[in-house]
Amino acid sequence: MAKQSGEVVCELKHVDKVYEGAVPTPALLDINLQVRRGEFLVVLGASGSGKTTLLNVMGLLDTPTSGQVWLAGRNAADLSEEQRAALRSRYMGFVFQFHYLLPEFTVLENALLPCNIVGKQMVSANRERVKELLERVGLGDRLKYRPSQLSGGQQQRVAIVRALANNPELVLADEPTGNLDSKNGFAVFEMMRFMNRQTGTAFVVVTHDERLAQEADRVVVLEDGRIVKDEVQRPAMTHEL
Amino acid sequence: MIDRFSLSVAIRHLLFYKGQTLLTMGVVAVSVTLIIFLGALIGGLQKRLISSVTGAIPHVVIRQPERQPVAAWEVAAATDGTLYLGERVKLQQQKRKIEDWQIWEGRLPSYSENIRAVSPVVEGQAFVNRNEKRKAVSVVGMFPEKHNAVVDIQSKLVRGRFFGLNGGEAVIGFKLAEEFGLGLGDKIRVVSADGNVANYTVAGIFDTGFSVVDSSTVFVPLRDAQSLFGVGNAVTTIGLKLKRIFEAKDLAQQIALQVPYETRSWMEDNQQLLSGLRAQSQSSNLILVFTTIAAGFGIASIMITSVVTRLREIGILKAVGATNRQILQIFAIEGTLLAFFGAVAGAIQGIALSLILYSIRTQVSETGRTAEVFPFDLTPDLVIRAVVIAVLVGLAASWYPAWRAARVNAIEVIRGV
Numbered sequence: 197m198a199k200q201s202g203e204v205v206c207e208l209k210h211v212d213k214v215y216e217g218a219v220p221t222p223a224l225l226d227i228n229l230q231v232r233r234g235e236f237l238v239v240l241g242a243s244g245s246g247k248t249t250l251l252n253v254m255g256l257l258d259t260p261t262s263g264q265v266w267l268a269g270r271n272a273a274d275l276s277e278e279q280r281a282a283l284r285s286r287y288m289g290f291v292f293q294f295h296y297l298l299p300e301f302t303v304l305e306n307a308l309l310p311c312n313i314v315g316k317q318m319v320s321a322n323r324e325r326v327k328e329l330l331e332r333v334g335l336g337d338r339l340k341y342r343p344s345q346l347s348g349g350q351q352q353r354v355a356i357v358r359a360l361a362n363n364p365e366l367v368l369a370d371e372p373t374g375n376l377d378s379k380n381g382f383a384v385f386e387m388m389r390f391m392n393r394q395t396g397t398a399f400v401v402v403t404h405d406e407r408l409a410q411e412a413d414r415v416v417v418l419e420d421g422r423i424v425k426d427e428v429q430r431p432a433m434t435h436e437l
Numbered sequence: 438m439i440d441r442f443s444l445s446v447a448i449r450h451l452l453f454y455k456g457q458t459l460l461t462m463g464v465v466a467v468s469v470t471l472i473i474f475l476g477a478l479i480g481g482l483q484k485r486l487i488s489s490v491t492g493a494i495p496h497v498v499i500r501q502p503e504r505q506p507v508a509a510w511e512v513a514a515a516t517d518g519t520l521y522l523g524e525r526v527k528l529q530q531q532k533r534k535i536e537d538w539q540i541w542e543g544r545l546p547s548y549s550e551n552i553r554a555v556s557p558v559v560e561g562q563a564f565v566n567r568n569e570k571r572k573a574v575s576v577v578g579m580f581p582e583k584h585n586a587v588v589d590i591q592s593k594l595v596r597g598r599f600f601g602l603n604g605g606e607a608v609i610g611f612k613l614a615e616e617f618g619l620g621l622g623d624k625i626r627v628v629s630a631d632g633n634v635a636n637y638t639v640a641g642i643f644d645t646g647f648s649v650v651d652s653s654t655v656f657v658p659l660r661d662a663q664s665l666f667g668v669g670n671a672v673t674t675i676g677l678k679l680k681r682i683f684e685a686k687d688l689a690q691q692i693a694l695q696v697p698y699e700t701r702s703w704m705e706d707n708q709q710l711l712s713g714l715r716a717q718s719q720s721s722n723l724i725l726v727f728t729t730i731a732a733g734f735g736i737a738s739i740m741i742t743s744v745v746t747r748l749r750e751i752g753i754l755k756a757v758g759a760t761n762r763q764i765l766q767i768f769a770i771e772g773t774l775l776a777f778f779g780a781v782a783g784a785i786q787g788i789a790l791s792l793i794l795y796s797i798r799t800q801v802s803e804t805g806r807t808a809e810v811f812p813f814d815l816t817p818d819l820v821i822r823a824v825v826i827a828v829l830v831g832l833a834a835s836w837y838p839a840w841r842a843a844r845v846n847a848i849e850v851i852r853g854v
C-alpha cells in the first residue's frame with residue numbers, strides 16, 4: 197500500500213474535553229493539532245496534563261466536549277458507532293501502557309487480532325507481514341507462545357506488532373515503555389521508530405522520558421490541558437514505497 | 438448472522454477456561470438430566486396407572502340402552518283421557534342384547550382409524566361351584582382371537598391355551614384356579630343368575646396382573662355364553678379397543694350417532710382418575726419450569742462473573758475495533774454453546790439413568806411374572822424438548838451478560854488498572 201507523504205491523517209480543531217463529575221475537570225483546552233503521515237510525534241507533559249485524554253480523543257475512544265476530530269478526511273462526529281469501530285480496526289493501531297494481550301490467544305493470534313476483527317481476507321492479506329514483524333522484534337520463535345509465557349518487554353513488542361497488523365495510517369501509543377526498564381524501553385522505542393521509517397505510519401507516542409523524545413521528529417508538550425510547545429526537530433521521513 | 442470473529446473468540450475462551458466451562462455445562466446437564474428423568478418417570482407412572490385402569494377393559498362399550506319405566510303422566514297416549522296401568526318389569530342385563538351385532542362388527546372399523554379392535558361379547562354374572570365352594574364371577578363369552586386385542590390373554594398364559602378354544606372349554610385366571618384348586622383338564626360348574634347350568638373343562642390358566650380378571654373372570658367361547666345366558670344368537674355388548682385412548686370420549690359420542698345403541702367410554706367411568714392425572718401433570722410441569730429457571734440463573738450468574746473478570750479483555754477488543762455487535766455475539770454464542778453441550782451431556786445422562794433404572798425388574802406375582810420397578814416413558818419428543826428448552830434458556834440467560842459486555846466503556850477499563 198503506497199502511502200502519500202505529508203497528507204494529514206488526524207486533525208484536532210479547537211478540542212476541549214471536560215470531565216463531568218462533582219467537580220468538572222477540564223482535561224484538554226482548545227487543542228489544535230495536525231498529524232501528518234510518516235510523522236513520529238512525541239507527547240510530553242507532567243502527570244495529569246491530559247496526555248492520555250488526548251490519545252483517547254484522537255483514537256475515538258472518547259468524544260470531545262467541544263471541537264472536532266478529523267480522521268481519514270472525515271469528521272468523527274458524523275460517524276456511526278460501527279464506522280468508528282471500523283476506523284479503529286482498519287485505520288489506527290493502539291499501544292497501551294500495559295500490554296493488554298488476550299491470555300487465551302497465542303502470540304501470533306494476538307498480533308493478528310485487528311485483522312481477525314475485520315475478517316478472513318484481512319488475516320490472509322497480512323499474515324505473512326505480521327509474522328515478519330514478529331521476527332523482526334525477535335519473537336520469530338515464539339509465535340505459538342501464550343502471553344503468560346513471555347517477559348514484559350516481549351509482551352509489549354507483541355502489542356506493538358498488533359498495533360501495526362492492519363498496516364494502519366496512525367499508531368497511538370500511551371507510555372508504551374513506561375512499564376519497562378530503560379534498556380528494554382529503549383529497544384521498544386527504537387523498534388517503533390524503525391517501523392515508522394519502514395512503513396511511513398504516523399506515530400503519536402506519549403512518554404515521560406525526555407531522552408526518548410530526542411529521537412522524535414516532533415515534540416508536543418502539554419501543560420494543564422494546553423499545548424505549550426509544538427516543535428519540529430527534524431522533517432518527517434518521506435517514503436516512496 | 439453469526440460473526441466469524443465472535444465465534445472464534447467464544448470457542449477459544451470456552452476451551453481456555455475449562456474449569457468454568459465444565460462447571461456451567463454441569464449446571465445445565467444436571468437440570469436437563471432432571472427434566473428428562475422426572476418427565477420420563479412421571480409419564481411412565483401415569484401410563485402405568487392408566488393401563489391398570491384401561492388395560493383389561495374395552496375403551497368404548499356399545500350396548501342396548503336400559504329401558505327406563507315411564508311415569509304414566511309422561512306417556513303421550515294418556516292425553517286421550519284414558520290411564521293404562523301395568524306391571525313394571527325390570528329388564529335383565531342379558532335381555533339388553535344386540536341382535537344385529539354381525540353388521541356392526543363389520544362396519545365399526547370403518548368409522549374411525551382410531552379403532553384398533555372390535556370384539557362382540559356376551560357377558561353376564563354367574564356362580565362357579567365346586568366341592569361346596571361358590572364364587573360370583575363374570576362369564577365372558579367371546580372369540581378368543583378377536584378378544585385378545587382387548588385383553589391380552591394369549592401372551593399371559595401360564596398354562597394351557599386360549600386361542601382355538603373349543604366348545605365346553607373355559608380359560609380362567611390363576612387366582613381363581615388357586616382358590617378352587619383347579620388345574621388343566623379339571624371341570625367347573627357355572628350357574629347363571631337365571632339358574633342355567635353349564636359345565637366347562639379348564640383349558641388355560643393366565644396371569645394378566647389385573648386382579649379382577651385374574652380372580653373372577655371366566656372366558657368361554659361366544660356360543661357357550663349365548664346358551665348359558667339364553668340370548669340366542671345375540672351378544673350383550675360390543676367392545677372397542679382404541680389406538681389413542683384419550684380420544685375415547687369423543688369417539689364414543691361420534692359412534693353414538695352412527696349406531697342405534699348406547700355408547701360409553703372408559704373416560705366417563707374414570708373422571709376422578711383423569712382429573713387426578715391432570716393435577717399431577719400440572720405439578721410436575723411446575724417442577725420442570727422451576728428447574729429450568731434455576732438452570733437459567735445458573736448460566737446467567739456464571740456468565741456475569743465471566744464478563745466481570747474479562748472487562749479488560751473486552752475493553753481491548755473494543756479499543757482495537759471490535760463492534761458492539763461482535764462483543765454481544767461473543768457472549769451470546771458462549772451462553773448458547775454452553776447450554777447446548779451441557780444439554781446434550783444432560784440428555785445422555787438422563788437417558789442412561791432412565792434406562793438403567795428401567796431395567797430393574799421385580800417379580801410381581803407368584804406365577805413368576807416380573808415388571809419394571811420404575812416405569813419410565815422415555816420418548817424422543819421429551820429429550821428433544823428438554824434440549825431445545827435448555828438452549829433457548831442458555832441464549833436468554835446470556836442475553837443480559839452479553840448486553841453488559843457490549844456496553845463496557847473501553848477507556849474506563851484501560852484506565853482502571
Ligand SMILES: Nc1ncnc2c1ncn2[C@@H]1O[C@H](COP(=O)(O)OP(=O)(O)OP(=O)(O)O)[C@@H](O)[C@H]1O
Nearest residue numbers: 215217221222223242243244245246247248249250
Ligand atoms: N474519567 C475521568 N473523570 C474525571 N477526571 C478525569 C478522568 N480521567 C482523567 N481525568 C482528569 O483529567 C486530567 C488529565 O488526565 P490524563 O489521564 O489525560 O492525564 P495524563 O497526562 O495521561 O497523566 P499521566 O501521565 O499520569 O498518565 C487529570 O486531571 C485527571 O484527573
Ligand SMILES: [Mg+2]
Nearest residue numbers: 247248249370
Ligand atoms: Mg496517562
